[in-house]
Each structure stands twice: as structure tokens, then as C-alpha cells.
Amino acid sequence: MDKATALRLHEAMLLTRLTEERIVKLFRQGKTLGSVYRSLGQEATACGTALALGPDDVIGPLIRDLGAMLVRGATPAEVFLQYLGRATGPSGGRDHNNHFGSVARGIIAPTSMLGALIPVMAGVALSFRQKGERRVAMTWIGDGGSSTGAFYEGLNFAVVQKLPLILVGEANGYAFSTPPERQMAGRMSQRSQGAFTLTVDGNDAAAVYAAAAEARQHCLDGKGPVFLVCETFRMKGHAEHDNQRYVDPELLTQWAAKDPLPRFEAWLAQRGWTPEPGLAASLEAELEAAAEAALEAPWPDPASLTQGVFASSFSS
Numbered sequence: 286m287d288k289a290t291a292l293r294l295h296e297a298m299l300l301t302r303l304t305e306e307r308i309v310k311l312f313r314q315g316k317t318l319g320s321v322y323r324s325l326g327q328e329a330t331a332c333g334t335a336l337a338l339g340p341d342d343v344i345g346p347l348i349r350d351l352g353a354m355l356v357r358g359a360t361p362a363e364v365f366l367q368y369l370g371r372a373t374g375p376s377g378g379r380d381h382n383n384h385f386g387s388v389a390r391g392i393i394a395p396t397s398m399l400g401a402l403i404p405v406m407a408g409v410a411l412s413f414r415q416k417g418e419r420r421v422a423m424t425w426i427g428d429g430g431s432s433t434g435a436f437y438e439g440l441n442f443a444v445v446q447k448l449p450l451i452l453v454g455e456a457n458g459y460a461f462s463t464p465p466e467r468q469m470a471g472r473m474s475q476r477s478q479g480a481f482t483l484t485v486d487g488n489d490a491a492a493v494y495a496a497a498a499e500a501r502q503h504c505l506d507g508k509g510p511v512f513l514v515c516e517t518f519r520m521k522g523h524a525e526h527d528n529q530r531y532v533d534p535e536l537l538t539q540w541a542a543k544d545p546l547p548r549f550e551a552w553l554a555q556r557g558w559t560p561e562p563g564l565a566a567s568l569e570a571e572l573e574a575a576a577e578a579a580l581e582a583p584w585p586d587p588a589s590l591t592q593g594v595f596a597s598s599f600s601s
């Protein structure tokens with residue numbers, strides 16, 4: 286990874302963390318609609334994978350992959366508007382959190398139905414191959430989500446068809462309150478169904494980026510899909526309303542010591558690469574302005590209730 290890419294990766298991880306922290310404040314003030322889903326501790330996994338893609342590649346993220354969306358050009362302003370359910374947000378108040386896409390930026394909207402995006406993204410990858418385009422599709426799935434039928438159908442199809450699909454496995458310790466050993470036999474990487482499989486320390490941003498770059502090359506070489514398992518940890522409950530009392534505090538202490546952000550800062554420092562001084566403060570100021578603007582943004586007009594519920598046209 287060159288210096289410019291490394292600094293971009295660091296900034297993306299920091300922006301993800303600070304954006305989510307600002308959303309949590311809005312949540313505690315009772316301003317957000319619904320709960321808030323953090324990716325605390327998983328920023329290296331979301332940002333490191335997405336950053337290894339090319340501009341024409343397409344992603345289908347999940348709730349913990351806000352970082353991947355920010356890497357692809359989604360803005361915190363959009364995310365705030367979305368969490369606040371405002372008319373000027375990407376889905377005009379029809380959905381919340383990071384459930385919005387952008388065809389122009391190569392983002393297929395996250396959905397709640399776990400696993401459902403895998404066959405969709407396999408279809409996106411199939412379209413690239415049919416058109417002879419050198420592009421890859423990337424999507425993510427948690428350990429719990431890898432127990433769905435859609436996971437098996439989608440990955441199997443990609444393997445059999447040798448599609449340029451990177452499926453990132455987020456092995457993050459818990460699915461709601463269920464640890465992996467209560468819902469799967471063996472390790473997540475054993476669910477690869479013949480896909481080329483890489484397992485990486487998901488809290489090591491440089492390693493995640495390198496593995497994702499290797500996965501992309503594998504796909505571009507026509508060798509079929511890659512299952513890239515990132516071993517990480519969900520440092521918060523399922524969402525902000527969940528106090529994760531079922532998690533052994535000792536585990537949290539152990540994983541806090543592997544926090545991907547200071548780890549990557551140490552990695553940068555070893556190379557003499559220093560983030561811009563005052564970066565966090567300037568990002569925080571930008572986020573503050575975006576949050577204030579979102580709080581002033583209009584609510585959807587109740588008369589528009591039935592509009593935009595079913596697709597009448599496909600636009601970016």
C-alpha cells in the first residue's frame with residue numbers, strides 16, 4: 286500500500302468512527318428514527334476491503350459497513366439525514382440508517398434481509414462477465430447471516446459460474462446475543478463451498494487491504510469468487526439499544542487492545558507517515574455542521590406517503 290492510499294484508509298476509518306459517534310449523540314437526544322448500528326472495532330474490515338476496489342466495481346454493503354459506503358463516496362450528511370428520516374435524505378424518509386444506495390457510486394442499497402444481497406451481487410458479477418467487463422462485485426455477511434439459505438445459494442452459484450464476486454465474511458463474535466458456536470459447526474471459513482478462501486485479521490487495516498487487493502486480482506484473473514473472512518469483534522451491542530450484557534467484559538478488554546484505529550496509526554508511524562495534523566478536529570467540525578444542517582432539514586410531506594414506495598423508474 287502506498288502512502289497516499291494508507292492515509293486515505295486511515296481517514297476513512299476515522300471518519301466512520303466519528304460519524305457513528307455523532308449519530309449516537311443524536312440517538313441519545315431522541316432525534317434518530319429507530320436504533321443505531323455501530324461498526325465500532327470493525328472499521329478496518331469495512332474500509333480496508335472497499336478501498337481495495339476499482340472505481341467501476343460495485344458494492345452491496347450491510348449495516349456494519351458504513352465505512353465501505355463512505356469510501357465509495359456516500360457522505361456523512363446523507364447518513365445524518367437518513368437517520369433523522371428527513372425529506373432531503375437519500376430515501377426521503379422512507380427508510381433509515383445506511384439503507385440507501387447510489388448507482389452512480391456503485392453502491393447497491395443495504396437491506397435487512399440477511400444473505401439476500403449475496404445472490405443479488407452474484408447477479409451483478411454475472412452481468413460483468415456477460416458483458417466482458419473487468420469489474421468485480423463485493424458484498425459482506427456476518428457470521429449469523431452465513432447460516433441463511435441465501436448465503437449458500439448465492440455463494441454456490443458464484444463458485445459454479447466462476448463469477449468475480451468477493452464475499453467478505455465478518456466473523457465478529459456475536460449475532461445479536463448468539464456466539465458462533467451456538468449457531469454453526471466449525472469456523473466461518475469452512476463455509477466457502479469451494480470458493481478461494483482467505484482468512485485475515487480483520488482489525489489489521491493493512492492486512493485487510495492487502496487481502497482484498499489479492500481477492501480482487503483473483504477475480505479479475507477469471508478464477509472465480511473469493512470468500513474473504515475477516516476475524517474481528519463487534520465492540521457494541523447489536524445496536525445502541527442493546528447493552529450487550531451477554532458479552533464477557535474480559536473479551537471486550539482483549540479486543541479493545543486490538544482496536545484497528547490506533548493499530549493502524551502505529552503502522553503508519555513505523556513508516557514515518559503522519560496523518561494531517563488536526564485531522565480529527567477538522568472532521569468533527571465538518572460532521573457537526575452536517576448534523577446541524579440535517580436537524581434543520583424538512584420532514585417528508587405526509588401527502589407524499591405513497592410515493593417512492595414502489596420503483597417507477599431506476600435512477601441514481
Ligand SMILES: Cc1ncc(C[n+]2csc(CCOP(=O)(O)OP(=O)(O)O)c2C)c(N)n1
Nearest residue numbers: 349397398399427428429430457459460461
Ligand atoms: C434473513 C434474516 N433473518 C433474521 C434477521 C434478523 N437479524 C438482523 S441482524 C441479525 C444478527 C446478525 O448477525 P451477524 O450476521 O453475525 O451480523 P452482525 O450483526 O454480528 O454484524 C439477525 C438475526 C434478518 N435481518 N434477516
